[in-house]
Amino acid sequence: MKKMVGNKILKKVTAAILATTFIASSGYSIYAASLRESWNNAASTTTTGTTLQDGSVVYSNVYADPTAWASWKTDWDKIRKNYEQVALTPGKDASELNFGWYSYTEETPAVRLTDSQGNVTGQTFYGVQDKNSLSSVTENAVTTNLYPNKVKITGITKATTYYYQYFLDGGWSETFTYKSQNTDAFSVLYVGDPQIGASVGQAATETNAFTNTTEYYARNDAYNWNQTLNNAIKANPKLSFILSAGDQINQTSVDSAVKILEQQVEYSGFLYPSALRSIPIATVIGNHDSGSVNYKNHFNNPNSFTEEVGASTAGNDYFFSYGDALFVCINTNNYNCQTHKDLIDKAISAYPNAKWKVLMFHQDIYGSGADHSDSDGMILRTQLTPIIDKAGFDVVLQGHDHTYSRSYQISSDSNTYTAFGKTVDTKSSAFLTQNAACYNILTNIASTNKVINPKGTVYFEANSSTGSKFYQLITTQQNYIAARSQSWKPTYSVIDINDVSLTVRTYDAATNKELVADGGIQTAYTIVKSVEKTNLESKISEATNLLSDTSKYTQDSLANLQKVIAAAKVIFDNAESNSVAVASAYTSIDDAIKALINSDAQAVNTSYVQPAAATQQAGPVTGDNPMTLYICLVMAVLSSSLLITMYVADRKKRKAISNDECI
Numbered sequence: 319m320k321k322m323v324g325n326k327i328l329k330k331v332t333a334a335i336l337a338t339t340f341i342a343s344s345g346y347s348i349y350a351a352s353l354r355e356s357w358n359n360a361a362s363t364t365t366t367g368t369t370l371q372d373g374s375v376v377y378s379n380v381y382a383d384p385t386a387w388a389s390w391k392t393d394w395d396k397i398r399k400n401y402e403q404v405a406l407t408p409g410k411d412a413s414e415l416n417f418g419w420y421s422y423t424e425e426t427p428a429v430r431l432t433d434s435q436g437n438v439t440g441q442t443f444y445g446v447q448d449k450n451s452l453s454s455v456t457e458n459a460v461t462t463n464l465y466p467n468k469v470k471i472t473g474i475t476k477a478t479t480y481y482y483q484y485f486l487d488g489g490w491s492e493t494f495t496y497k498s499q500n501t502d503a504f505s506v507l508y509v510g511d512p513q514i515g516a517s518v519g520q521a522a523t524e525t526n527a528f529t530n531t532t533e534y535y536a537r538n539d540a541y542n543w544n545q546t547l548n549n550a551i552k553a554n555p556k557l558s559f560i561l562s563a564g565d566q567i568n569q570t571s572v573d574s575a576v577k578i579l580e581q582q583v584e585y586s587g588f589l590y591p592s593a594l595r596s597i598p599i600a601t602v603i604g605n606h607d608s609g610s611v612n613y614k615n616h617f618n619n620p621n622s623f624t625e626e627v628g629a630s631t632a633g634n635d636y637f638f639s640y641g642d643a644l645f646v647c648i649n650t651n652n653y654n655c656q657t658h659k660d661l662i663d664k665a666i667s668a669y670p671n672a673k674w675k676v677l678m679f680h681q682d683i684y685g686s687g688a689d690h691s692d693s694d695g696m697i698l699r700t701q702l703t704p705i706i707d708k709a710g711f712d713v714v715l716q717g718h719d720h721t722y723s724r725s726y727q728i729s730s731d732s733n734t735y736t737a738f739g740k741t742v743d744t745k746s747s748a749f750l751t752q753n754a755a756c757y758n759i760l761t762n763i764a765s766t767n768k769v770i771n772p773k774g775t776v777y778f779e780a781n782s783s784t785g786s787k788f789y790q791l792i793t794t795q796q797n798y799i800a801a802r803s804q805s806w807k808p809t810y811s812v813i814d815i816n817d818v819s820l821t822v823r824t825y826d827a828a829t830n831k832e833l834v835a836d837g838g839i840q841t842a843y844t845i846v847k848s849v850e851k852t853n854l855e856s857k858i859s860e861a862t863n864l865l866s867d868t869s870k871y872t873q874d875s876l877a878n879l880q881k882v883i884a885a886a887k888v889i890f891d892n893a894e895s896n897s898v899a900v901a902s903a904y905t906s907i908d909d910a911i912k913a914l915i916n917s918d919a920q921a922v923n924t925s926y927v928q929p930a931a932a933t934q935q936a937g938p939v940t941g942d943n944p945m946t947l948y949i950c951l952v953m954a955v956l957s958s959s960l961l962i963t964m965y966v967a968d969r970k971k972r973k974a975i976s977n978d979e980c981i
């Protein structure tokens with residue numbers, strides 16, 4: 319283990335120094351191993367991209383805003399210590415809502431419904447404080463207990479505004495808002511690896527009290543996380559919930575008080591965005607989340623699979639339904655796939671009529687990143703593929719590889735394969751033969767981003783939503799990959815679900831513009847199920863109503879919608895129109911509605927807003943320091959040859975892949 323940690327540090331140091339060398343120089347050609355990682359440096363004042371040797375572009379800071387960054391730094395001392403922030407998670411269905419939070423006090427947890435002024439108007443819901451899952455934090459030789467509180471509230475009705483307070487340390491919190499959304503047609507946000515603190519080891523451009531400490535990087539990544547969520551929600555104000563595919567935080571270990579403190583601070587940063595008081599978040603356990611109770615204490619997941627065999631310290635598989643969709647979240651740090659199958663069977667038997675089935679887990683079994691898609695990310699492939707195929711999942715959402723990719727529709731080859739352990743040599747011929755053979759790539763979908771009643775499952779890999787760490791794409795694109803991209807910028811996806819279609823659109827998080835994958839392939843992908851002419855008629859009617867909003871939308875975007883409606887009417891009026899034509903017309907209207915541009919659309923305001931109750935404190939001395947950068951560059955040039963030699967030697971030694979090694 320110590321050796322693995324040493325390897326990891328070596329790799330990070332190598333990457334950081336060589337990356338610095340590259341950004342500073344344009345003529346040197348050693349880059350293949352060194353540029354696996356990059357980050358979004360919130361301290362940087364420039365968004366100008368730097369083109370690397372492989373043609374990719376590293377953006378220094380997509381959220382460059384010195385004023386907002388300065389405010390964030392000033393407030394950080396308050397943000398980092400706020401261990402008691404509540405997280406909303408989806409309930410077992412849309413009629414319920416779950417809450418989880420830490421308190422300093424041993425007490426009966428409760429959530430009560432109020433009006434906007436905090437006057438009690440509704441029921442008070444009581445929950446459970448699990449003292450067996452107690453956590454703590456130690457700083458300046460003072461240890462404070464953190465009591466985990468869980469409450470669920472019931473009776474939620476759709477499209478309703480609720481106000482609530484949660485009980486905290488003998489009193490009630492301030493009043494927060496939760497707006498339930500429609501369940502027949504709804505949108506969810508899908509994000510990958512926020513991993514607060516994962517930029518640790520990158521080349522800092524500031525000098526201050528935190529520089530080169532883990533907390534310096536947690537502060538950086540939490541700032542970006544807040545920016546990404548604010549942008550995504552501003553562009554998509556009616557999100558039903560958020561899906562996070564694991565690695566919410568970076569500090570894996572809790573074997574010392576220092577590391578426990580680091581992890582708690584990272585969770586404080588992760589939970590900081592005010593959106594998380596108002597929008598539930600469904601997460602899965604990433605390898606970085608798996609080793610401590612903090613995950614299960616913060617996230618009150620519904621239908622927790624306590625029967626799970628081999629569960630992680632962090633918690634269990636779980637599932638929930640929303641509208642016509644079933645969401646199953648499994649912990650792939652647990653390599654016992656039979657137990658995951660048991661949970662999936664249980665979920666499906668609970669919701670046998672779910673029209674859409676979505677599975678989420680962390681380790682990408684069909685991804686395209688350089689760091690995991692040919693190593694630990696694929697170890698589970700032979701075992702999970704037939705389970706996923708048989709269960710009929712439409713979509714699988716993955717994380718772990720910090721790149722964007724979408725697979726073709728994939729099915730199982732129906733054969734049985736040997737299960738592999740975490741330490742299998744993924745480069746061995748025996749392993750590669752089995753994994754190469756376990757899936758079928760379904761045909762006739764290579765050139766389209768819309769599929770109708772497809773067989774098999776599509777697998778998505780989400781890039782980093784914070785920019786805390788990016789990986790390169792793997793050199794050779796796998797045959798199962800339909801689209802992939804490393805934009806070196808934070809991204810998020812929005813999944814729109816209704817009774818006819820499910821669409822996943824992926825966006826640049828800073829601009830809210832749709833991401834275009836390598837080769838100009840659009841990232842929007844739509845699965846259509848059972849669309850009838852009556853559905854098309856309703857869609858035409860819905861779209862026609864929007865045409866009257868001439869003041870709300872730009873003329874060009876309305877003209878486009880009008881054109882699409884006219885074409886759809888031709889399809890609708892033609893008795894000979896087949897299901898493909900009807901489906902195409904239906905989704906084209908959906909696309910045109912999604913593409914409507916508000917007339918008063920302003921540039922996205924990414925400014926950080928100070929917390930209302932923030933106590934202004936003297937911040938550390940900060941600021942870009944050219945001398946530091948110069949020293950780094952000189953050190954990089956002097957050190958790069960030695961480190962490259964060490965790095966290459968180290969890579970040759972790394973034949974066994976273990977989960978502990980995952981970064």
Ligand SMILES: [Fe+2]
Binds near residue numbers: 604718
């Ligand atoms: Fe990660």
